[in-house]
Every structure is written in structure tokens, then in C-alpha cells.
Amino acid sequence: MNKLLLPVLLMLSAPLGAQSAARSLPGWMAGTWMMEDGADWADEMWTDPRGGIMLGVARMGFGPQLRSWEVTQIRHKPDGSISFFAQPNGKPAAEFPMVLVSEEAIEFANPSHDYPQRIRYWRQGKLLMAEISKIDGSQVMRWNYRPVVPPQD
Secondary structure, three states: OOOOHHHHHHHHHOOHHHHHHHHOOOHHHOEEEEEEEOOEEEEEEEOOOEOOEEEEEEEEEEOOEEEEEEEEEEEEOOOOOEEEEEEEOOOOOEEEEEEEEEOOEEEEEOOOOOOOOEEEEEEEOOEEEEEEEOOOOOOOEEEEEEEEEOOOO
């Protein structure tokens, strides 16, 4: 199946509420988020959706050391689809088209990318959950972010 058709087919087969969610960017991700697990830490910041784009930045570290950082985007493309663009440590951006969406979850996938191949965000109460993996679900990494500055409802 043409990988560009998959998001369209998913939106057409989705319930009306999910179709409405698919047309909009995931504003429920906006805000400043932090995770701490012992000396491991990560934070992620997302702008409100505006002009068809959300901008994000993330960094991870251990103790006082920065391990990695990333600039990201979730944006509408000219054809109306939504994609996640990740630019880790200043490298060229990789595109991950949206494959699933609901009112409080969104998933992107690019099977031809080395790692990650799947990126998923969802809300669990006040937490923002993030997960990356291979397309088959292996090599999972997960972050449970708490809000630093609560997103506006």
C-alpha cells in the first residue's frame, strides 16, 4: 500500500471525533514538560498550534551532563496531511507522517528510518507520555513527562 494513502484511509475510517482531531494539530501537547528518574532527566517544550505548525525542543541528560538535544515540528503539509519532523543534535530533519490520531493521542511512523521508526505521544491524566520504537514495537524508549507550566485548557 502506498504509505501516503495510509493516513488518508485511517482518517476516512475513523469516527467523526477522530476525524475532527486529525484536521487539527495536537494542542494538548503544548507546554513545558519534565521527566526525572534518578540522575536521568529529560525535558520537552511544545508551542501552541499556530499557522499550521507546532514547534518543539527537547533535551536529555544524566546529572549535570547533556546527552542529546533535538528540534522538532508537527505541521500541516500542503496536501493537508500532518507530519512530525525531528532534527536530533543538529542533523538533517527526518519526516514521520501521522498514521494514527485521536482526541488525546497521536502516532507517526517512518519504516524506512533507522531509529526510531515510530513516535507516539498521548496524555495520561496530567502526564504527557512519549514513546519511540522500531516499527514492530521493539527497542522501546518511553518518557513520562509531568507539566512544568500547566498547559492552558
